[in-house]
Amino acid sequence: MDNRTDDIRTLFSRYYRPLCLYALHYLKDAAASEDVVQDSFAALLEKPADPASQKAYLYAMVRNRCIDRLRSLGRKEAPVRPEDLEGEISDEQAIERSALEARLWEAVGKLPRGRRELLLMSKRDGMTYEQIAREKGLSVHTVRNQISRALQALRAEADRILDFLLFFFTLPAV
Amino acid sequence: MKEIQDGQLAFVARFFQAGRFDTASAWRQFSRAHGLRRRGRIGGRRYPARPAGRPVTWGYALALTGAFAALALGIFLFERSAWTTVPQAAAAQTIILPDRTEATLAPGSTLRFRSRGFGRNGRTVRMDGKVYFAVEHDADLPFEITAAQGLVRVLGTRFQVETTADGTAVDVVDGRVLFAHAPDGRRQGRGHRKGLPVREQDGIVLTRGMHAELAAGAARPVLCEPQTANPAAWASHLFRYEDTPLSAVLQELSAQFGKDLSTDQPDRRLTGEFEGTDLREILGLIEEALDLTIYIK
Numbered sequence: 001m002d003n004r005t006d007d008i009r010t011l012f013s014r015y016y017r018p019l020c021l022y023a024l025h026y027l028k029d030a031a032a033s034e035d036v037v038q039d040s041f042a043a044l045l046e047k048p049a050d051p052a053s054q055k056a057y058l059y060a061m062v063r064n065r066c067i068d069r070l071r072s073l074g075r076k077e078a079p080v081r082p083e084d085l086e087g088e089i090s091d092e093q094a095i096e097r098s099a100l101e102a103r104l105w106e107a108v109g110k111l112p113r114g115r116r117e118l119l120l121m122s123k124r125d126g127m128t129y130e131q132i133a134r135e136k137g138l139s140v141h142t143v144r145n146q147i148s149r150a151l152q153a154l155r156a157e158a159d160r161i162l163d164f165l166l167f168f169f170t171l172p173a174v
Numbered sequence: 175m176k177e178i179q180d181g182q183l184a185f186v187a188r189f190f191q192a193g194r195f196d197t198a199s200a201w202r203q204f205s206r207a208h209g210l211r212r213r214g215r216i217g218g219r220r221y222p223a224r225p226a227g228r229p230v231t232w233g234y235a236l237a238l239t240g241a242f243a244a245l246a247l248g249i250f251l252f253e254r255s256a257w258t259t260v261p262q263a264a265a266a267q268t269i270i271l272p273d274r275t276e277a278t279l280a281p282g283s284t285l286r287f288r289s290r291g292f293g294r295n296g297r298t299v300r301m302d303g304k305v306y307f308a309v310e311h312d313a314d315l316p317f318e319i320t321a322a323q324g325l326v327r328v329l330g331t332r333f334q335v336e337t338t339a340d341g342t343a344v345d346v347v348d349g350r351v352l353f354a355h356a357p358d359g360r361r362q363g364r365g366h367r368k369g370l371p372v373r374e375q376d377g378i379v380l381t382r383g384m385h386a387e388l389a390a391g392a393a394r395p396v397l398c399e400p401q402t403a404n405p406a407a408w409a410s411h412l413f414r415y416e417d418t419p420l421s422a423v424l425q426e427l428s429a430q431f432g433k434d435l436s437t438d439q440p441d442r443r444l445t446g447e448f449e450g451t452d453l454r455e456i457l458g459l460i461e462e463a464l465d466l467t468i469y470i471k
Contacts, residue, residue: 005210012201020195021186030194038204045208084185097182104186105195112412113348114447116192123187138446139463146449154183 008045011054016041017102019062025082025094026066036065059095100158107157111150118143119150193311198273198293202314257300258289266409273297273310275317278409280304304336306409309349324388324395325356325372333380334406341389345405346380347412353377353386353395383414402426413448413456420444423460424468427453434471442466 016037023033040061049057067080082094089097108116121132129147133140193199204210260269260279268278269285273293279285283303288296297317309317311330319326321335324342331349335342344353354377378395380386385400403422404413407430415423421440428435431453442464448456457468 005205008210009201009205012204013197016197016200017195024189025185028189030189030191034195034200038200038207041204042208084181085188086181097179097185100179101182101186102195104183105190108186108190109192109196112449115449120187120190123184124190139459141462142446142448142459145455145459149449 004045004048007051008041011044011058012041015055015058017105018098019058021101021105022059022082022094022098023062023066025084025089025098026063026080027069028083032069033066036062036069039065063091103157104154107154111153115146115150118146122147193313196311199312199314202294256288256290257286260285260287268409271297271299273312273315273317275310276308278306280306280408301335302337304334306332306334306406308332308410320356322388323356323390325354325377327352327354327372332406332410334409336405339390341387341392342395343385343387343405344380344395345385345400346382347406347410348382351380353380353388355388355393355395383416402429411449411451415444415446417443417445420460420464427456435468436471437466437468439464439466 019037019040020030020033023036024030027033027036040058043061044054044058070080081088082091083089084097108119111119118132118136121127121135122129127135129140129143132138133143136143260267260277262282262284263279264281266278266280268276270276271287271292275297277285277299280303283301283305285299285301285305287299292298293312293315297312297315298320299318300320302321307317307319307328309328309330309332313329316327316329319335322337322342324335324337324344326333326335326344328349328351331351332347333349333351334345334347336345337343344351352372352374354372357372378386378397380397384397385405386395386397388395403415403418403426404410407413407426413423413427419440420437420442423444424435424437424440427433433453435457444460444464446459446463448459450456453470457470461468
């Protein structure tokens, strides 16, 4: 039981957030995405998978549960595809993106609150620096400055994972 | 490929909610729901509530005393081994606790934390001197600090605690902090016992920008004006001013950066937030905002 707990814990710490982002591409609802991912881990606990295919198995379970949930909400028309803000993307793309998006999510969460709010006003609400400055009573210079620091932090985080991926994929070729 | 894909950032920003997709708290929820925790506290409450107003009877108290006497040596030995001490340093140092909380210690300050299960069973630290905390948010597990006679409890926020010969002072940068007198039993190192919850009405709740002091020997902390606008700026690098006279702003920045700053218009008032370790950048922003010149010596 203890080994089993450790295995699940390792999978959890590695894939929990990426799976949430993956589910978010289907459900567009953060709370529902967390439910689906928790359910999928519970299913894995009940019925262990071959260690070599655990990741694929988790993604497949999350995908199926997302589709079930959307169908039960009345989205009858098949097939159900994941989406980003621009429109539909392929399931492979959603899986591929989820790792980087998970890091970005974490990095956004780590930003100082004020800076994060300015970043979200810009990237989420699409406000211009002038509009943000007016609403927050700050100078445009401060807003630009804060947002560029926030982006720097996110970029550093993104670079870290990209470097890691590059390393990972070039290794066998060497 | 090095640039963040705009679409991916836009997607994350669109749905971002603070505290969501948090692996640590999700794991706690998951392991509790499925009984994976190895010992103790399965689905248990961390702060068992005592029925309000029920007097503790003498018999109960005597039994407790007996039990404690019998366990005293064991507890003493256990406690000694259960605390990790951060070594004192001559310069300010930032350490990351196992729950990813950042603690910045002023020179000569000490910090001890529970090494066993820190971040899982509790988040309890003890300190002396001046320490700035950026506490990782965890709604299930309050972060507790004992500093001299003061007890500070938070969920996740940024603030500073300082002990002096006169008592304990707390300055909040962000968030919500409970500041109270520590229960007497805690003073001797039993900070982790779970039976003595400190309630909000036992102390005061501090929010952004507030400063409170617990004088040595006093029963409750009191709210007061901080000496400078941003007492934690040495560690937070965050300077917030609200209608503050420019003379006071320059005084604080001078002390912080070890420079001598002056202006022709010290009576002007400044409102704004500046973050960073680059004095010239901060001064540039102030000069631009107020349209005046600041001289550096």
